[in-house]
């Protein structure tokens with residue numbers, strides 16, 4: 001893939017909230033996890049973990065915890081990507097909290113792009129009741145859920161979301 005193809009690949013991804021109910025193959029799940037494993041992390045501590053949820057009852061519970069977002073219920077799987085504070089804080093102390101969140105976020109980004117490369121769809125979901133997600137997934141106290149990535153075969157939106165001009169983000173040399 002050359003650089004133009006890479007940009008086209010990125011531009012072709014959309015968040016998908018309508019799913020057709022097809023299950024994921026184990027090969028898809030393994031591929032997504034293999035891609036996540038390549039993500040960089042602070043000090044290579046890999047301070048992220050993921051709970052792969054395919055069980056329908058658990059997805060329904062997670063959808064309720066995600067303030068009734070039905071794509072969490074309808075997707076074939078939900079990848080609950082978590083920061084592992086102990087793995088990062090054991091080296092970096094307080095700063096490790098920030099690193100663990102970044103490690104989890106970039107791992108989730110790699111998963112999202114892996115899903116896209118596989119011809120599947122996803123929706124990054126950050127709106128959820130953290131305590132409820134903790135309870136549903138039996139997360140230990142040092143594990144913080146960062147994002148629920150809904151994954152499946154879906155119906156992409158007809159119109160892509162827009163973006164502000166990149167120059168509005170960019171400051172040169174100093175702010």
Ligand SMILES: Cc1cc2nc3c(=O)[nH]c(=O)nc-3n(C[C@H](O)[C@H](O)[C@H](O)COP(=O)(O)O)c2cc1C
Pocket residue numbers: 013014015016017069123124125126127128161
């Ligand atoms: C941190 C974060 C939190 C998000 N939370 C939600 C969410 O709770 N529900 C949802 O439907 N989409 C959520 N999204 C998806 C965004 O709405 C979406 O990425 C944005 O509108 C741009 O659209 P696109 O992904 O189709 O390019 C979230 C995305 C990010 C990065």
